Amino acid sequence: MYDITSSCADDFINHEEILDTLAYADQNKENSTLIDSIIQKAKKRKGLSHREASVLLACPIPEKNEEIFRLAEQIKKDFYGNRIVMFAPLYLSNYCINGCTYCPYHAKNKHIARKQLSQEEIRKEVIALQDMGHKRLALEAGEDPVRNTMDYYLECIRTIYSIHHRNGAIRRVNINIAATTVDHYRLLKEAGIGTYILFQETYHKESYLSLHPTGPKHDYNYHTEAMDRAMQGGIDDVGLGVLFGLDKYRYEFAGLLMHAEHLEAAFGVGPHTISVPRLRRADDIDPDQFDNGIDDDTFAKIVACIRIAVPYTGMIISTRENQQSRERVLHLGISQISGGSRTSVGGYCEPEPEDEKSEQFDVSDTRTLDEVVRWLMEMDYIPSFCTACYREGRTGDRFMSLCKSGQIQNCCHPNALMTLKEYLTDYASPETAAIGNRLIEKEVLNVPNEKARKIVLENLRLIEQDNRRDFRF
Numbered sequence: 076m077y078d079i080t081s082s083c084a085d086d087f088i089n090h091e092e093i094l095d096t097l098a099y100a101d102q103n104k105e106n107s108t109l110i111d112s113i114i115q116k117a118k119k120r121k122g123l124s125h126r127e128a129s130v131l132l133a134c135p136i137p138e139k140n141e142e143i144f145r146l147a148e149q150i151k152k153d154f155y156g157n158r159i160v161m162f163a164p165l166y167l168s169n170y171c172i173n174g175c176t177y178c179p180y181h182a183k184n185k186h187i188a189r190k191q192l193s194q195e196e197i198r199k200e201v202i203a204l205q206d207m208g209h210k211r212l213a214l215e216a217g218e219d220p221v222r223n224t225m226d227y228y229l230e231c232i233r234t235i236y237s238i239h240h241r242n243g244a245i246r247r248v249n250i251n252i253a254a255t256t257v258d259h260y261r262l263l264k265e266a267g268i269g270t271y272i273l274f275q276e277t278y279h280k281e282s283y284l285s286l287h288p289t290g291p292k293h294d295y296n297y298h299t300e301a302m303d304r305a306m307q308g309g310i311d312d313v314g315l316g317v318l319f320g321l322d323k324y325r326y327e328f329a330g331l332l333m334h335a336e337h338l339e340a341a342f343g344v345g346p347h348t349i350s351v352p353r354l355r356r357a358d359d360i361d362p363d364q365f366d367n368g369i370d371d372d373t374f375a376k377i378v379a380c381i382r383i384a385v386p387y388t389g390m391i392i393s394t395r396e397n398q399q400s401r402e403r404v405l406h407l408g409i410s411q412i413s414g415g416s417r418t419s420v421g422g423y424c425e426p427e428p429e430d431e432k433s434e435q436f437d438v439s440d441t442r443t444l445d446e447v448v449r450w451l452m453e454m455d456y457i458p459s460f461c462t463a464c465y466r467e468g469r470t471g472d473r474f475m476s477l478c479k480s481g482q483i484q485n486c487c488h489p490n491a492l493m494t495l496k497e498y499l500t501d502y503a504s505p506e507t508a509a510i511g512n513r514l515i516e517k518e519v520l521n522v523p524n525e526k527a528r529k530i531v532l533e534n535l536r537l538i539e540q541d542n543r544r545d546f547r548f
């Protein structure tokens with residue numbers, strides 16, 4: 076039975092409730108009166124239920140869809156301004172004992188090169204990432220309890236935070252590793268991680284079981300209840316996501332929002348981020364074997380509907396998407412993107428020889444970080460390397476209440492400008508620096524509080540002239 080606060084996955088992601096939601100959405104997808112009332116509710120910027128959002132997602136009426144896109148764009152502007160937070164993935168190890176049928180790291184793939192970074196190799200990777208200008212990482216690893224142990228992860232996190240090459244520093248380490256125990260989550264929290272990320276892949280239990288035929292990940296309930304254990308272990312910033320293309324997107328969409336509602340109801344804080352990866356071509360995997368792929372229009376609609384259903388939750392898009400597709404959804408709700416990414420183990424230091432490829436998926440957006448930063452600024456976005464919240468203890472419900480009151484904007488905007496200035500001073504090409512400095516000059520006038528504006532101007536001067544770093548609100 077559907078029970079939003081239950082600790083059992085079968086109750087809070089209840090299959091019958093999703094089927095009823097999809098039937099309700101189908102019956103009402105052309106019900107203009109209901110759709111208008113849902114859009115009116117969404118305009119209050121307090122979010123929508125999974126049922127309401129599912130009606131909007133199913134709606135085929137062009138004028139209503141235009142209104143939905145406009146509202147998503149406005150909510151994105153109101154909550155996130157024109158800032159886009161930058162990050163990079165760092166693959167630690169692709170050893171994995173699971174059998175996920177859509178991922179080249181599955182245990183039966185014998186021809187992919189298997190690697191696990193040593194601490195010395197991590198040092199090299201992190202220096203390469205710092206030299207690109209990155210400040211925020213998402214660690215990635217397969218599940219292998221013998222090789223990829225919790226001790227290994229903790230050591231990696233310590234190593235990463237300890238490296239300061241020139242003016243470089245990794246200031247926030249997020250981590251995307253297999254579902255684990257409350258005790259392990261507590262250790263990750265104590266090690267200073269930012270967000271714990273775990274993609275559900277699919278919320279459809281039957282599909283999940285067949286897509287994960289072997290290994291510990293086969294246990295759907297253990298996997299789906301991981302965020303509850305993470306919260307019990309003290310991690311209050313968690314990142315959800317599904318891999319669009321595995322099952323029917325409307326089912327996944329409803330499941331994703333039900334998961335967010337569950338976390339809010341059970342722990343008082345919803346997900347910090349939602350990622351929207353789409354299935355990609357990869358070694359030993361042919362996406363054509365999955366017949367639930369979604370086109371770009373549907374993808375844009377999903378992003379817009381998530382944006383208005385959970386306005387306070389950041390949305391992430393990776394280099395799985397190409398430049399064109401990223402450009403299309405940025406203004407609809409995406410608040411974080413990766414840039415200059417390598418999806419192989421050890422890929423930042425040296426290109427891999429053809430016969431030793433270890434990447435998880437083909438990167439569609441292959442531009443350098445400098446090119447991505449310049450591209451964003453040419454579209455009037457402010458690339459932000461800010462990591463202030465977690466370092467100031469603004470996590471979980473503290474973060475959410477600042478978000479909901481709109482006060483977080485007073486931090487995000489100045490922090491974006493100051494961290495961008497660091498990037499431009501230390502890492503950007505002359506052309507990117509010129510565009511960025513003009514953007515900062517213009518955007519600093521948009522810091523509404525006069526006292527804060529003066530502080531920002533002084534800090535910008537100190538960054539450029541006195542080589543000072545790491546200012547934050």
Ligand code: SF4
Nearest residue numbers: 171175178180181217
């Ligand atoms: Fe392993 Fe994760 Fe790939 Fe599954 S998706 S095979 S758990 S690395």
Ligand code: SF4
Nearest residue numbers: 461462463464486487
């Ligand atoms: Fe993110 Fe906080 Fe920085 Fe805003 S101030 S960009 S919410 S870390």
